[in-house]
Amino acid sequence: MGYAYYEITRPNGEKIEAGYEVEAVCEEKGCEAEIDRGLAYLCGKTPGGDEHGCGGYYCGQHLYGDNQCTRCQPALDDVREPCGESHCRCYGEGAEHYECACGCDCPRDSDGELLTDG
Incomplete structure (x- = not known):
């Protein structure tokens, strides 16, 4: 599989286009940063979501630690x-x-x- 363009199915059944050639906007509520749906903006390690993250796509300001969004990152008390x-x-x-x-x-x-x- 190439990473420029592909389709994934999210856990809720929604199919979306993904890949570094797919233009998108950060999925953090209220953020309008322009990104792509490449692995660099992925929450977690696997497109579509896994035990490491939800599979959403976020700008650099909303990805933390091991490429996790606010909801998926460990509680601040654990850091x-x-x-x-x-x-x-x-x-x-x-x-x-x-x-x-x-x-x-x-x-x-x-x-x-x-x-x-x-």
Whole structure:
């Protein structure tokens, strides 16, 4: 399948044209940004929707994190920021790196200070 033009069926049964040659408007209510229905503007990873997103098409201002719209992105309370401290395992070597790359969950003491190995 080429990605310039194709048809998809949304979960509600609606068939739409998609692809980077299909002109569209951001689907966020009230936004009129001109986009296309290519993968760069897709919420989720699969046209039509999947467990990662709804399959809607949004401008860069309304896609967050891992290409998710406001409704599909994790709750803000669940978003962790990398701490960037020198002993942070997010930036170190080892198996912990892949688990922390999107946000810091390195162990801290009761005062919030990063625990170090030594």
